[in-house]
Amino acid sequence: VRSDGRTIRLRIGTSRIKAQRQIIAAAEESLNAAVTLNMNNKTSQPLLPGSVARYQDGAFLGMTDIDFVAKDEDFSLFFSVADQVKLTRELDKAQSSLVRKERNSMKLSFVTIAKNLSDRKVTLVLAERVPVSENTDIRVSNVRIAPNEKPDVKGIVRWTITLEPREQREFRISYQVEYPPTLI
Numbered sequence: 074v075r076s077d078g079r080t081i082r083l084r085i086g087t088s089r090i091k092a093q094r095q096i097i098a099a100a101e102e103s104l105n106a107a108v109t110l111n112m113n114n115k116t117s118q119p120l121l122p123g124s125v126a127r128y129q130d131g132a133f134l135g136m137t138d139i140d141f142v143a144k145d146e147d148f149s150l151f152f153s154v155a156d157q158v159k160l161t162r163e164l165d166k167a168q169s170s171l172v173r174k175e176r177n178s179m180k181l182s183f184v185t186i187a188k189n190l191s192d193r194k195v196t197l198v199l200a201e202r203v204p205v206s207e208n209t210d211i212r213v214s215n216v217r218i219a220p221n222e223k224p225d226v227k228g229i230v231r232w233t234i235t236l237e238p239r240e241q242r243e244f245r246i247s248y249q250v251e252y253p254p255t256l257i
Contacts, residue, residue: 088116096155096197100162100185106155106197114142127152157191158236168247177254180215182247189236196235201246203228210256215249 075081090112098106114120120142127134134153142148168182189195204213205228216224224230234242 090115092150094152096158096195097200098155098158098160098187098197099200099202100160100187101183101202104160104162106158106160106187108152108155110150110152111147112150113147114144116144119143120148125150129153155195155197157189157193157195158197159188159190161186165245165247173254175254176251179250179252180247181250182245185244185246186241187234187236187244188241189238192238194235194237196233199232199234199244201230201244203230203246203248204250206250208256211250211252213248213250215247217245217247219245 092110092112095109095111096106097109120139122139122141124136125139126136129152137151139148139150162183162185165182165184168180170178170180172178183201185199185201187197187199201218203216203218203224205224205226206213218224218230220232222230222232230246232244236242
């Protein structure tokens, strides 16, 4: 223990875990696509919760945290920002409206554009969300998704796409939400 109270990092062991890189993007949450590492703890011991230092080609990228990971358990880790992917997401005002009557009706239409800025193909998973009502007074209808894809039970739509160098693609989600004026 140092007498000045500063912490010291010591290597107490090493393990190699194979990782599958994946680029994921959720433009509603962030206009930055993220590189994640999907792994399985094939070591002989669990991984304890704490901070993980991220390095690429010897360069320090930053720190991230992991939760407890049991032996043979799958887990994912944020690795870096995928700076080769540019995202934009905007409300299509021409296709969106709010009508207030006995029941309010809100039509929303969002346009997301994913662009590959690099000179290589990029494969990514783009996620969008359609609201799912848990209240019988709130109804979601007229859901339109382009390119056509089905949302899961939580309303998450996922497109797995490959963008050629400098290619960009457009994705649209629109829906209508009806609700009583007493609900805010």
